[in-house]
Amino acid sequence: MTEVDVALDVPSGAPARVATPAPGDPRLARLSLNQKTVDRWSFREAVDGCVAAGLPAIGAWREPVAEVGLDSAARWVREAGIRVSSLCRGGFFTGAGDLDRRARHDDNRRALDEAATLGAPCLVLVPGGLPTGDRDLGAARGRAADEVEALVPHALDVGVRLAIEPMHPIFAADRGVVSTLGQALDIAEPLPLEAVGVVVDTFHVWWEPGVEDQIARAGSRIASYQVCEWITPLPSDALLSRGMMGDGHIDFAHLTACVAAAGYRGDVEVEIFNADVWAADGNAVVATLARRYVELVEPHL
Amino acid sequence: MTEVDVALDVPSGAPARVATPAPGDPRLARLSLNQKTVDRWSFREAVDGCVAAGLPAIGAWREPVAEVGLDSAARWVREAGIRVSSLCRGGFFTGAGDLDRRARHDDNRRALDEAATLGAPCLVLVPGGLPTGDRDLGAARGRAADEVEALVPHALDVGVRLAIEPMHPIFAADRGVVSTLGQALDIAEPLPLEAVGVVVDTFHVWWEPGVEDQIARAGSRIASYQVCEWITPLPSDALLSRGMMGDGHIDFAHLTACVAAAGYRGDVEVEIFNADVWAADGNAVVATLARRYVELVEPHL
Numbered sequence: 001m002t003e004v005d006v007a008l009d010v011p012s013g014a015p016a017r018v019a020t021p022a023p024g025d026p027r028l029a030r031l032s033l034n035q036k037t038v039d040r041w042s043f044r045e046a047v048d049g050c051v052a053a054g055l056p057a058i059g060a061w062r063e064p065v066a067e068v069g070l071d072s073a074a075r076w077v078r079e080a081g082i083r084v085s086s087l088c089r090g091g092f093f094t095g096a097g098d099l100d101r102r103a104r105h106d107d108n109r110r111a112l113d114e115a116a117t118l119g120a121p122c123l124v125l126v127p128g129g130l131p132t133g134d135r136d137l138g139a140a141r142g143r144a145a146d147e148v149e150a151l152v153p154h155a156l157d158v159g160v161r162l163a164i165e166p167m168h169p170i171f172a173a174d175r176g177v178v179s180t181l182g183q184a185l186d187i188a189e190p191l192p193l194e195a196v197g198v199v200v201d202t203f204h205v206w207w208e209p210g211v212e213d214q215i216a217r218a219g220s221r222i223a224s225y226q227v228c229e230w231i232t233p234l235p236s237d238a239l240l241s242r243g244m245m246g247d248g249h250i251d252f253a254h255l256t257a258c259v260a261a262a263g264y265r266g267d268v269e270v271e272i273f274n275a276d277v278w279a280a281d282g283n284a285v286v287a288t289l290a291r292r293y294v295e296l297v298e299p300h301l
Numbered sequence: 302m303t304e305v306d307v308a309l310d311v312p313s314g315a316p317a318r319v320a321t322p323a324p325g326d327p328r329l330a331r332l333s334l335n336q337k338t339v340d341r342w343s344f345r346e347a348v349d350g351c352v353a354a355g356l357p358a359i360g361a362w363r364e365p366v367a368e369v370g371l372d373s374a375a376r377w378v379r380e381a382g383i384r385v386s387s388l389c390r391g392g393f394f395t396g397a398g399d400l401d402r403r404a405r406h407d408d409n410r411r412a413l414d415e416a417a418t419l420g421a422p423c424l425v426l427v428p429g430g431l432p433t434g435d436r437d438l439g440a441a442r443g444r445a446a447d448e449v450e451a452l453v454p455h456a457l458d459v460g461v462r463l464a465i466e467p468m469h470p471i472f473a474a475d476r477g478v479v480s481t482l483g484q485a486l487d488i489a490e491p492l493p494l495e496a497v498g499v500v501v502d503t504f505h506v507w508w509e510p511g512v513e514d515q516i517a518r519a520g521s522r523i524a525s526y527q528v529c530e531w532i533t534p535l536p537s538d539a540l541l542s543r544g545m546m547g548d549g550h551i552d553f554a555h556l557t558a559c560v561a562a563a564g565y566r567g568d569v570e571v572e573i574f575n576a577d578v579w580a581a582d583g584n585a586v587v588a589t590l591a592r593r594y595v596e597l598v599e600p601h602l
Contacts, residue, residue: 135552137508170471172508173550174533183510207438207473209484232475236537249474251436 009291010284011276012247018295020287023054027294030301032085034059034226034271037289038282043068045282047080053286057083059226059269060118062111074117085267086163086224087115091125093147094140094177101147108151115160121266122163122223123155124199129174140177145187148196155195163223164188165199168207170238181205181214188221197223200259201271203230203242206250215258222264227252227297228272235274242273245292256300268297310592311585312577313548319596321588324355328595331602333386335360335527335572338590339583344369346583348377354587358384360527360570361419363412375418386568387464387525388416392426394448395441395478402448409452416461422567423464423524424456425500430475441478446488449497456496464524465489466500469508471539482506482515489522498524501560502572504531504543507551516559523565528553528598529573536575543574546593557601569598 007016021028033055035046043064050058058077065073065087077084090111092104108123115123127144130137148162155162166184167176178184184198198221205211207230215222230250231243245252270289277285308317322329334356336347344365351359359378366374366388378385391412393405409424416424428445431438449463456463467485468477479485485499499522506512508531516523531551532544546553571590578586 130550135550135555137550137552141510168470169508170469170535173531179508180510207470207480209442209481230474234471234539238535238539249431249436249438251438254436 009288010280032057032267032269034269037272039278057085057267061088084118084120087120088124090123092128093144094128095131116158122161127176127178152195162196168204197221199224201226203228226269252296310589311581333358333568333570335570338573340579358386358568362389385419385421388421389425391424393429394445395429396432417459423462428477428479453496469505498522500525502527504529527570553597554601
């Protein structure tokens with residue numbers, strides 16, 4: 001009996017369609033585990049999980065890194081022989097968060113420093129939503145653009161790229177006022193290429209009219225490629241509405257081919273916010289996403 | 302004690318900020334009750350509710366009209382002295398529904414006939430989502446455009462305009478593959494102005510980058526202006542996630558001024574899908590929406 005006969009995909013419990021790739025499988029060479037996909041794991045557990053599954057990279061989040069200490073985290077990934085593909089997350093520029101503008105700028109500078117210490121090539125920027133009672137979306141978008149620009153000198157100093165993440169319009173009010181890849185590129189393009197890029201996250205941009213043209217336009221601005229699925233019916237908590245690749249409506253072959261054609265050669269992060277995924281066993285989640293990745297994404301890179 | 306002191310807004314139960322406009326109030330001259338806002342009401346109850354509240358128009362839905370019979374419905378609105386501002390809904394072009402292409406085309410022709418009988422100036426078109434297992438969003442969008450075009454001759458024959466409704470990307474997979482006003486206009490513009498227009502629904506387009514420019518571009522293509530609110534946290538059922546104007550994040554003054562500047566002089570429909578609104582007393586819902594409309598929308602028309 002081969003592995004494909006016994007492995008089950010999580011959280012669905014369906015039989016896997018392909019065998020779990022073993023550590024050392026060349027198809028895993030660009031696969032990164034975004035830590036948020038295994039939300040219950042500590043940073044150490046996530047690093048160990050990557051090593052055990054043969055994933056060469058991890059997408060780190062600031063909070064779990066802070067819990068174990070930045071230097072320890074940096075040492076662990078170095079000793080484990082894996083990369084940090086990105087640090088999540090900076091941003092929240094629009095005043096919707098708990099920090100004022102100056103404090104937020106300083107916090108984003110610290111996030112860039114942390115990314116540099118971890119060896120991450122980019123800091124993912126979540127633009128932020130509308131402040132309570134504020135309905136001026138245009139002004140909030142303007143503030144986001146201004147704050148990205150203000151961070152450029154420090155990004156250049158520490159050699160970490162700012163990666164603007166356009167977010168699905170479901171989040172325009174309360175999380176990310178930059179709603180399309182086109183809009184993210186409008187912000188990025190006047191700024192130095194080495195300092196400012198964009199995130200292409202399939203969940204966020206799959207519906208965007210002309211997304212193929214925007215990915216081509218992005219070209220070497222693509223700082224990070226993240227994959228996760230749009231599923232229906234949408235889970236009741238919008239923040240946890242992302243699915244495992246293959247369980248929904250996104251054409252990963254098509255979007256991945258576009259990203260590859262744009263020249264992207266970096267890591268591919270799997271980032272899934274989903275209560276069922278979080279409730280499942282972490283190692284089983286990693287095995288499932290590795291199978292789905294080699295089936296649906298990797299052949300098109 | 303004036304009315305404003307005692308009226309409560311529903312479903313919130315908060316005190317109303319303005320007095321309920323009385324029947325005959327000139328500020329109500331363009332306000333239409335989309336029947337879906339009072340989902341428990343029959344068509345007859347909705348017509349009577351409009352008359353009682355002084356609303357001069359109703360946005361009709363096919364199913365409740367069919368329940369009472371088309372001719373009865375047409376006679377009731379005529380006798381009540383109100384207008385039918387639109388008929389909802391045609392469309393579902395993409396094959397995700399239960400009818401095949403030919404049957405759907407014929408059904409849309411019947412919907413146009415029904416709109417003509419009711420005296421509605423337009424038929425609202427919900428484009429439809431992706432068929433089960435189909436991930437080719439571009440092809441589905443192409444089918445939607447083709448099917449709109451195929452309906453143009455009959456629309457011209459019966460004198461009812463096809464009104465393409467771009468839908469919030471939250472619905473791109475399962476309900477409406479046309480995701481932006483810009484995309485709807487790309488479909489409409491090659492077709493005759495008198496046969497094909499677009500719906501500007503604040504819920505669907507408020508987040509769209511450059512929506513001001515798209516509304517101006519739409520100009521006399523605007524066949525219907527619908528108002529309802531984006532609220533957070535998003536209700537758990539995405540289909541029922543719309544709120545009462547003023548309870549959320551949309552700048553109605555700004556969008557309404559854009560629509561007015563584009564030259565729109567038609568009715569303004571309030572269309573709210575929300576479980577709490579549906580559970581409330583219908584007359585109280587109509588009174589609340591009339592207050593919110595005269596406070597937030599009408600001054601900017």
